[in-house]
Amino acid sequence: MVSLCFDVAVVGGGVVGCAIAREFALAGASTVLLEIAGDILAGASKGNSAILHTGFDAVPGSLEARLVAESHALYLDLHRKLNLPLLETGAHLVAWTEDQEAQLPAILAAAHENGVADVRILTAAAARRRTPALGPAARAAVEIPREYVIDPWSAPLAYLTQAVENGATALFGAGVTDGRFDGAVWRLQTGRGEVRARFVVNAAGLYGDWLERSLLGASRFAIHPRKGQFVVYDKAASKLLDTILLPVPTSRTKGVVVCPTIFGNVLVGPTAEEQDSRADSSTDEATLRRLKAEAERILPGLAGMPVTAIYAGIRPATEEKDYRIFADAERHWITVGGIRSTGLTAALGIARHVLGLHGGAFTPPPEIVWPQMPNLAEHLPRDHQAPGRGEIVCHCELVTRREIEAALESPLPPSDPAGLKRRTRAMMGRCQGFHCAARLSALVDARLSVPLGAGPLS
Ligand SMILES: Cc1cc2nc3c(=O)[nH]c(=O)nc-3n(C[C@H](O)[C@H](O)[C@H](O)COP(=O)(O)OP(=O)(O)OC[C@H]3O[C@@H](n4cnc5c(N)ncnc54)[C@H](O)[C@@H]3O)c2cc1C
CATH class of the missing domain: 3.30.9.10 (D-Amino Acid Oxidase, subunit A, domain 2)
Incomplete structure (x- = not known):
């Protein structure tokens, strides 16, 4: 049971939920992100093509066309501030x-x-x-x-990290199973107990329609x-x-x-x-x-x-091509559904759009914290090239022990091997962990909820 009543609860830690949590946190809303899995990116966002789209081929006049175009510009503005590659x-x-x-x-x-x-x-x-x-x-x-082309995993991680460093709460293992709205406040039943929030944003991706039916009684779309x-x-x-x-x-x-x-x-x-x-x-x-x-x-x-x-x-995907974003002002609920094939690009614009639909006025933090993401891109300097790099653990992807320890110490550490891979590139190279898994296991198993030999690797 989390005693605080948040301004906003964002359900789902995919790229869209992470960006929405960031947008509300930077606006000054007390924000909680509720994710059923032990880490972010458990759904659609873990496996995409990682293209930052312009929207040249979107349906003209659609919400998707507008938000992809806006988001492209937003990412170009943001990526250097968070040390995200392009x-x-x-x-x-x-x-x-x-x-x-x-x-x-x-x-x-x-x-x-x-x-x-x-x-x-x-x-x-x-x-x-x-x-x-x-x-x-x-x-x-x-x-x-x-x-x-961008980094499909560091970007959402950066969004949620920035949200957390600016006051948001991220709860994992917090699947929303039920909820009641009393006209002012939602009481959400989650895997981490009851969470109260004045507003809910449904960013549950592949389960978005299920969440609507469970908490609102009906869904305007089917996944x-x-x-x-x-x-x-x-x-x-x-x-x-x-x-x-x-x-x-x-x-x-x-x-x-x-x-x-x-x-x-x-x-x-x-x-x-x-x-x-x-x-x-x-x-x-x-x-x-x-x-x-x-x-x-x-x-x-x-x-x-x-x-x-x-x-x-x-x-x-849903029965329609366009995004299924609706606001239900009476029930303090915003649906962000059907973000089918452009969500990695569009997340920042979707988040801004959702904040606008909410319409609430908050007091932004006096100073915004800008976390710097560790670079994993091949065309930019990597940690193994930096002074004092120490031990290299994964030789295919040249991942240092220092990078692995930094990931484990970070504000949003991995909980399982897949999360560790996405944060460091360890085991992502030619041998897929054949050579480094034993060493890695010795370094990280005590720090992961799911040890290396037991967890899904993707
Ligand atoms: C094959 C493929 C290629 C793609 N290529 C690109 C591309 O090149 N460029 C691009 O911009 N986009 C691309 N996309 C699209 C992009 O990946 C998606 O639009 C985006 O990942 C959708 O994110 P989401 O946050 O809406 O959903 P998800 O990533 O599914 O996130 C929803 C989250 O909610 C959690 N959840 C579900 N139910 C609950 C509950 N009851 N309580 C709590 N948590 C819950 C899930 O565990 C999950 O983590 C591609 C997608 C695919 C699959």
Whole structure:
């Protein structure tokens, strides 16, 4: 039982909930984030493509189009202040068939309508000048200069860290199971006892509709989980491209992307597979083989390149394409649902929008604390290059003992091996922990709720 009555309870510690908690905390609201898992990023936010979208291909006039565009600008302003990395890759949307080539002018027009004016059509020869390894069947491309690559895990961690360092509370193992509203205050039943708050923001991602039904009696949307599988190629593949290669999208999905990661690998994916399960993020061999074949058609040099990792993420899709964000002023409740495939980008703008929907006036802290995130990006200086680095624990990703200890000492330490991996890159490299797991286990097991041998690794 937490005795305080908070101004706002944010349910869900995905990227969207973390950004919303930050926005309210910096505005001066007493804020609690309630997460069912032992750490942040237990749902959709743990497995995405990590692209900072411009919104060039969003549905013009949609809420998503507006919030993605605003958020792109917000991230560019914020990332240096929190020491978050940005890989300024740009993107080429490549047409491989006559039919796809015929769609490029419409894609350009939609981009202009979405305020993304710096796009242009390139000949295949011009696209190949940027990516000489591009497959021979490429016919033309649209260049989108401001599509970038970011760190999908440090960003939400930074948002919640900043929230906490500015007074917010983060409660883990605090799944919201029930709640009653008495006209002024919500009494939420959670895995950590009752939590009271004057306002609730539902950012429960893949379980957003379930939360609405449980606490409000009905939901205006239903989650249709949509899995996306990925293949991560070895860092040696990074010499093949330095931009994001997008396909011509369909009405259902943005399609299979080939892009650099901020960590120096090449990523291929995601698929778009409808499924009933909100939790099954397994991968399967046949799909991964198809992804590899598709990747090698786009970038033939990938053939024979070693694969470092595979993973899948689940999008919280709904029956509609646009975000499902609604405010229920009477019941002091804001729903942030269906943040399907652009939430990593849009989280900052969504958070600002939600604060606006709340409409409350708070007194901001006199001085904002700006935590500095440890850099894990390959193109920026890493800790192993810094003086006095000491022991290197993970030799594939060059992770120092000092980095691991800093993660364990941080305001939001990992509770399990997956959280440790996301915070440090340990066990994320070529050997996937084969060489360092024993040493790592000796260093961290006493500090994790789930020891190395027992927890999920992704
Ligand atoms: C394959 C794939 C590729 C993508 N690529 C990109 C990309 O390149 N760029 C981009 O911008 N976006 C991308 N996205 C989209 C982005 O990842 C999602 O929009 C975003 O992660 C949604 O975040 P969320 O916080 O709404 O949901 P989630 O991440 O699902 O967070 C919800 C949280 O709520 C918790 N929770 C659930 N129920 C309860 C409860 N009752 N009580 C307490 N806690 C609860 C969950 O454990 C979870 O941690 C991609 C997504 C996928 C799956």
